[in-house]
Amino acid sequence: MPDSGTADDLAQGLVFDRAPHAMTALAKPGHLQAVVDPQFHTVLRRISDVEATTSGDNAIIMPMYFTMPAWNADESLLILWQRGVGHNLHDGRTYRFLRTLDIRPRDLEHVAWHASDPHLLFYPQAFKLGPFYRDFIRYNVVSGQRDTLRSFTDIVKTGYGFSFGSDPGYSCWDSKIFGFADTENRLTFAYDLQRNRVGAIRHGNCSRAAAPAPSGKLFYFEGEVVDFEMQTVRTLDLFDPTEHAALGRLANGHDAYFTVAYTAGKHSGVGSLVAHDLTDGSHRVIVGPATGYPYPPSGTYISALIFRHPGWVVVSIVGFAADGSEVLDNEILLINTAPGGKVCRVAHHRSRGRLGPMGYWAEPHAVPSPSGTRILFGSDWEGGSSVDTYVVELPSYRPDSSAVRAGVTTPAVTTPALLMALSQNFPNPFNPATTIEYSLSRPANVAMTIIDPLGRAVRTLVKARRPAGQFREVWDGCDEQGRPVASGVYICRLQCERSIRQCKLIRLR
Structure with a gap:
């Protein structure tokens, strides 16, 4: 397992000023090769090679989604999604392609690694093969064993809408509590896997699911904090409750909702990252005009999946021009959300997102590893005609084998192979x-x-x-x-x- 270090280690060697670092041209690295970001001095490694197998509209290999872990619990395995192929399993350290998984999730984003078991993942499926199937599946990526944990045809009675919701959320951080939605009939409910228990059903005005917070005791649903039975605990101070956001945990252990805010709430501010404490309803601008940063650029995504260091989150931003000329534009940030914590500017992801030829598929959807020492992102690399996946290997990343860092001058250490x-x-x-x-x-x-x-x-x-x-x-x-x-x-x-x-x-x- 890569060394997760301490929380302070994550910021070592990173840039955390507020000065302009205009992006300059950089040649696209070859498959599994690394380059150094000219402005932020981090290692960027390309880990896919989609043009070796296809071109045109299918030339896309990308992270599943910014709210879903890409790495498994011990970072030994990694999932990337390839258009026209499906979910590809890779070695989480060498990034070598292993195989395409035999799974059939409701949508490409709806695949959730188990929070502690490195071999298990979960997904909802909804399809018709004679009868309708609306099942919650557990899949072992090593043995290939597939188990139907529960059928939900008793709740989702029509259509194909059974899913983690139109903007899917992860499970709680022990993989016991999940949130589901029927996106066609606009209803949501919580499911306790350990007790095989379904909570009360709630109807809403959108197709999102009530997403469980890390504790499994609280959920976020359409601007409200609700409990397992969908009863309102409190309402958050949000102007728009549907912006790109992520559920995570603060350094004090409280569940949190991290969001971008382009318009202030009644009392909360504007920012590329605003933290809302689900436990007490308090809020704080982390990155925004109130803390010395620009008005939030467009195309902002937040991921709070650094399980080993609560309070740290990753933000990826496309920007208004997507050319990296302004502060925050085209940047990936690693942020300690604790009071006085550092906002680290990690890299330019070099993707034009919706402004480029690949459109939405080139949005970076940056996702951190559980240790927070690596960050995965998709990119069209300065407006190219394909999307590949890249990894930022931070200075705090210390892999088990120096072979992972081929192309970066790190002395090799030879250990006898274990048979x-x-x-x-x-x-x-x-x-x-x-x-x-x-x-x-x-x-x-x-x-x-x-x-x-x-x-x-x-x-x-x-x-x-x-x-x-x-x-x-x-x-x-x-x-x-x-x-x-x-x-x-x-x-x-x-x-x-x-x-x-x-x-x-x-x-x-």
Whole structure:
């Protein structure tokens, strides 16, 4: 896992003045090659090569959406969307293409990584194949296992509108609470995955879903803070409750709504970033005229998915001219929203967005990694006829392998490759106990976990550093509390550094 460092580390080596840094021309890097931003001195790496396979309207590989994580929980995997192809899985560190995922989400943006399990993602699907299917799906990107967690045909009775909403939001930050919408019949509701419980249904004037905040206790819906049963807790001071925005967490732990505001509310100000505390209703301009920055440029997107450092957010701005000539124009910002926190100007994304030939598809939709040490964005690279995806590798980014940073002068460190093997358990099926053997070619940190049919970790058999050699673990068929688990197919997951092996265990009672 890349070192997440401390919150202060995220700003190291970055520019945080308010002076003009007019964008200058820069040649588009080759696939997987890096260049240094001439104005802000950060590493920009191109991680896709769409023109190698297609051209024209389909020449688009981009982040899914600014409100949805692109990297998984441990940053070992990454999803990019390719027009005409679907959702492509990449290595999260080397950026190498792995495969196209066999998933069928309601829309390209409606794919949500699990907040802590690096192998799982969720998506809503709505299609007709004989009967209508309006299902909530959990998908394992390693095993390919697909589970229908719940069908919602009892709530969404007609049409194809079942989704995360027209402007989709992420789950709460433990992936237990989700917000859904029927965009055709204009209704929304919350769903508790752990309890398989649906909250009260609320009808609205738009097609957005009530989006859960990180705590899972509060939701944002059309300018209001609501609870699980869609009851209004408070109304936020917003002139326009539908601007590009993101739910996240403040440094004090409170849920927050981060938005761009082109017109002031009754008491709240104008800015490219205004923070609203969902817990107490307070608000504060972070980047705006009141804090010494210009009136907010157009085409502003906010992403608050830096799970390991609450209070930090990323803002990407296209701008009125999209030429990078003015402060904030065509810039990506990394911002500490705590009082007195730094506003770091990270890079020019060099995309003309809606002003260029690729239109909306060239909007940057910048998304940070969970550690906040990398930022993903799409770009037409100064008005080109295709959209590729790029990564800003910040000075705080310290990858496991220097091979990731090819083209940047960083000394290589050689570590012997780890060879590991996980044998099938025996006996299998078993009752009451079974034995699991594995081997390591060199010392490594080992974690062996038993996963139940719902994807929950029920038992940790080992979490320790092991020397090279062969090892044997025995599972007695019980969970962490010593209670016998139910019959079913369980997964034994062995993780050693970045390598993962799995086998299926059949429990009989």
